[in-house]
Amino acid sequence: MDAKSFIFGLLSGLLLAVVLYWVSTFFSIFRPWLQVLMSGGKASVFQILGMRLRGSNVKLVTEAYIMLVQRGQKVSLSQVEAQYLARKNVIMNSQDLMQIVEQNQGA
Structure with missing residues (x-):
């Protein structure tokens, strides 16, 4: 194995890892957004992203x-x-x- 093929393999592996990370992040935001949308609720992708950044449990919310x-x-x-x-x-x-939300709506 020469140095060129090793570096090519290493860079390909790193690129694949980065792409897989971004795809998984995209679907972790897209899925809850789509569920809310399909159930008749209103949410933007940016709201879901903001919830993730604030440390909220997106699935629970x-x-x-x-x-x-x-x-x-x-x-x-x-x-x-x-x-x-x-x-x-x-x-x-x-x-x-x-x-809790229902109780606070009534108050």
Whole structure:
């Protein structure tokens, strides 16, 4: 094996790793966005990206938001995430978050 083929293989491997990282990141943002959109909710890809950057549990927040939308609640994804961030130490699942948001909507 000569140096040229080794460097070519190394660079190809690094490029493949970078591409796989970006594809997985894209789908981790695209999937929750598509779920919200298909369930009748409103969200932008940038909201989902912002949730990831803020350290929110995107799956939990979007599941709670979808359940609230399906129940006819007038709530935004930002409001659901705000409730999650305020109480993330007591929220164990999307049902807990949904109940907290509903309680605060009534108050």
